Amino acid sequence: MTVVMLAGLLAGACAAWRYQRGVQPETAHAAPLAMIAATVPPLETSEWLAAHFKHPVAAQGAAPAGSTEIEASLRPEACGACHVQQYTDWKASWHALGMGPGLFGQFPSLSVEDRVRCERCHAPLFEQAGNDELGAEGLTCAGCHVREHVRYGPPKEGSPIAGAPHQGFVAREEFQSAAFCMSCHDFKPTSSPVEGKLIQETTEEWRRTQAAAEGKTCQACHMPGGRHLWKGIHDPEMVKQAFDADARFISDGLRLVGKLVITATGVGHRFPTYVTPEVWLRVDQVDSEGLAIEDTRGEGLVARRVNIAERSELFDTRLLPGESKTLLYDEPLHPEARAVVARVEVWPDAAYERVYEGYLADGWGNASLIAEALANGKAARFVAWEQRVELPE
Numbered sequence: 001m002t003v004v005m006l007a008g009l010l011a012g013a014c015a016a017w018r019y020q021r022g023v024q025p026e027t028a029h030a031a032p033l034a035m036i037a038a039t040v041p042p043l044e045t046s047e048w049l050a051a052h053f054k055h056p057v058a059a060q061g062a063a064p065a066g067s068t069e070i071e072a073s074l075r076p077e078a079c080g081a082c083h084v085q086q087y088t089d090w091k092a093s094w095h096a097l098g099m100g101p102g103l104f105g106q107f108p109s110l111s112v113e114d115r116v117r118c119e120r121c122h123a124p125l126f127e128q129a130g131n132d133e134l135g136a137e138g139l140t141c142a143g144c145h146v147r148e149h150v151r152y153g154p155p156k157e158g159s160p161i162a163g164a165p166h167q168g169f170v171a172r173e174e175f176q177s178a179a180f181c182m183s184c185h186d187f188k189p190t191s192s193p194v195e196g197k198l199i200q201e202t203t204e205e206w207r208r209t210q211a212a213a214e215g216k217t218c219q220a221c222h223m224p225g226g227r228h229l230w231k232g233i234h235d236p237e238m239v240k241q242a243f244d245a246d247a248r249f250i251s252d253g254l255r256l257v258g259k260l261v262i263t264a265t266g267v268g269h270r271f272p273t274y275v276t277p278e279v280w281l282r283v284d285q286v287d288s289e290g291l292a293i294e295d296t297r298g299e300g301l302v303a304r305r306v307n308i309a310e311r312s313e314l315f316d317t318r319l320l321p322g323e324s325k326t327l328l329y330d331e332p333l334h335p336e337a338r339a340v341v342a343r344v345e346v347w348p349d350a351a352y353e354r355v356y357e358g359y360l361a362d363g364w365g366n367a368s369l370i371a372e373a374l375a376n377g378k379a380a381r382f383v384a385w386e387q388r389v390e391l392p393e
């Protein structure tokens with residue numbers, strides 16, 4: 001952990017970054033997890049769990065004799081007829097969006113093997129492959145809960161309901177473990193790392209946190225009270241819980257000096273955990289109309305940028321809980337400056353935005369779907385924190 005902090009500080013000491021978009025702004029490389037002590041032992045994938053998420057998931061086969069049409073259906077809408085709350089939550093979640101324009105837009109240019117690889121996590125059911133309707137529903141209820149028409153769910157209090165629909169269910173404790181999420185949120189340990197880190201290793205990050213030591217699973221934060229919400233980096237309220245920020249400035253009338261510091265707090269892995277989001281730290285001097293004055297910007301980034309094709313890491317400034325990132329600011333005070341504004345901006349799909357721009361330029365994939373995915377990514381950006389400090393006239 002010290003390595004990360006030190007690297008962060010050294011990068012911070014190089015003063016405010018001023019750069020054109022696309023120019024590499026950061027130099028630090030967060031330490032590989034192998035160098036950071038874990039707070040809980042490695043997670044076991046039980047035999048049942050390994051079989052549950054084996055890909056391809058076996059065909060469900062015929063529904064048990066006497067099943068009604070709604071009991072036999074794998075459509076989330078059918079489950080939703082009885083499980084209203086879970087359906088309403090799921091429908092608005094990113095799991096339901098698992099097969100959006102970002103996926104379908106790439107499919108025309110991917111090999112069949114690659115598409116099957118994507119479907120393992122994005123639309124895992126055998127019945128979804130080649131089925132336009134069920135396929136487009138992404139990670140469905142059945143993708144997590146149904147195998148060979150048997151319902152599996154977390155243990156519940158009280159006795160099973162006699163004669164319940166779909167012949168009741170089989171209780172499995174795995175539903176309440178981080179190992180359940182690990183099936184898709186961590187790449188296989190055998191996949192090739194970049195700078196000692198897998199492209200996705202959220203559960204391994206979680207194993208280095210105080211939250212894990214306290215028994216707070218992924219579900220505790222992402223499925224509070226069993227709710228099927230899975231809010232993450234796209235949700236401003238969720239992201240506001242992830243960090244604290246503080247900005248201070250002083251001026252002698254000639255220069256404006258200060259800093260913006262953010263500290264990861266309410267997150268259960270690195271902030272952010274994936275390689276796609278970027279968290280921008282920004283400081284601007286603003287004029288009497290509140291407009292940013294050109295050439296007064298200081299900028300820093302909390303993100304991991306990798307070049308997937310070259311398997312290289314440009315930088316990794318993500319923060320484990322308790323770690324901070326400081327943007328130092330030291331610039332001439334502009335004569336028209338009336339205030340200084342410090343901001344934390346979140347671009348949840350930043351890496352994909354760049355990838356999609358490349359696809360459009362190269363004519364790769366389905367252009368109209370890729371353009372839609374790019375527009376969605378841009379529209380998802382938001383300001384997570386902002387502070388304005390007035391300057392004396």
Ligand code: HEC
Binds near residue numbers: 079168
């Ligand atoms: C006709 C109504 C109905 C439909 C349709 C239905 N369920 Fe259920 N489901 C129930 C009832 C009632 C129970 C409670 C059984 C019990 O407690 O013994 C239940 C229990 C469950 C459980 C276990 C809950 C727990 O506490 O662990 C899961 C998981 C589940 N259903 C998933 C599904 C999925 C997935 C679908 C769609 C593929 C579905 N159900 C369709 C009525 C329905």
Ligand code: HEC
Binds near residue numbers: 080086225
């Ligand atoms: C990403 C996998 C996943 C998907 C998709 C999913 N669930 Fe669940 N579900 C879970 C997990 C994990 C739990 C246990 C949560 C806990 O106990 O903290 C659960 C719990 C449940 C329960 C038990 C009662 C409760 O709410 O805790 C029911 C019923 C249920 N899910 C139904 C559904 C239905 C219906 C859908 C689709 C509309 C669905 N699930 C989609 C993973 C999933």
Ligand code: HEC
Binds near residue numbers: 103121184273
């Ligand atoms: C091991 C599981 C896994 C595999 C395999 C996988 N993904 Fe994903 N993918 C994820 C997860 C998890 C996320 C969400 C990441 C996050 O936000 O942390 C995601 C997010 C995405 C997104 C951004 C969200 C969206 O829907 O627009 C795209 C696009 C995407 N994946 C495309 C692909 C493609 C194309 C493939 C196959 C070449 C693929 N994925 C294979 C797990 C996987």
Ligand code: HEC
Binds near residue numbers: 100185218230
């Ligand atoms: C079968 C694979 C699978 C399982 C199991 C799974 N996820 Fe996901 N998850 C995905 C994929 C794929 C995405 C990206 C969906 C998309 O493309 O929009 C995702 C997205 C998410 C996101 C939203 C990220 C964002 O961009 O805001 C959160 C949060 C999340 N998952 C949490 C969980 C948790 C917690 C569990 C365990 C209870 C879990 N997931 C289990 C495949 C899975």
Ligand code: HEC
Binds near residue numbers: 232
């Ligand atoms: C202490 C609460 C907490 C725990 C525990 C936790 N998360 Fe998160 N998670 C958050 C918060 C807050 C965010 C939003 C900020 C962010 O994106 O890092 C988030 C974001 C995410 C995202 C969005 C993508 C991204 O790049 O950040 C995914 C995916 C995710 N979590 C999966 C998981 C999984 C899987 C686990 C368990 C191994 C887990 N989380 C444990 C709080 C938690």
